[in-house]
Amino acid sequence: MVEGWAEEILLPALAKRMKSAGLISRDITEAGVSVVNVGNTAFLHYSRIFIRTGGPEINIPVAIVTDSDIPEYKKKPKINEQGEPEYDERDRMIYDYVPIASNSNEITNAVKKRQEKFNKQMVKAFVAPRWTLEFCLLKSTSFSELFISTLKKIHKQINPNEIEYELAKKLIDGNLEKTEIAHQLAQALLDDNTSLEIDLTDPSCGYLLEAIKYACGH
DSSP: OBSSHHHHHHHHHHHHHHHHTTSOSSOTTTTTOOOOBOSSSOHHHHHGGGOOSSSSOOOOOEEEEEOOOOOSEEEEEOBOTTSSBOBOTTSOBOEEEEEOOOOHHHHHHHHHHHHHHHOBTTEEEEEOSSSSHHHHHHHOTTTHHHHHHHHHHHOTTSOTTOHHHHHHHHHHHTOOOHHHHHHHHHHHHHOTTSOOOOOTTOTTTHHHHHHHHHHTTO
16 A cells, blocks of 8 residues: 555556565566555555454555655745845745755654554554655665756756755755656666666665565565
């Protein structure tokens, strides 16, 4: 179970790439796994279907893939030398996007809380250790280079020297082309000519790899 189109598009392609690399014996299709896009984060309504309060448990591995949703940037009005908000020529307030001090305990607790909420019987949650899927891809030891090139290809107007800032800005403003990015990443993963080495110890995207392994019965 995933919370959006990006994960639904990306995970099957990633599983095929993992199989071609010898990391799993069966991809999602071969293992008979369905990727269910619930369209939000209300996984509990659906995960309960696989939970039994009495009798034998359902022996089907169910992986829930979700974001931690702990913001790493925030939006605030830009202040001038007089201590007042700045406005542009159209009298619209100008905003700045600033990083939030990292709090590893907050992220750890958020991941733990979601795992405790969903982990029961054969249902298991795999939670992003960073803000969102896209932020995990940016920081990934496996997919960062591919993600950045895809992001720059789709959002040609962004500053290539400020990728993290530009990504954070688009995530906050809600104008990141998530589906198109996932589509192009999936196509690249399925292309044998794409140079890529998947790191199973990837601290940012390991949760995706582990979710696939679990669902595919590896």
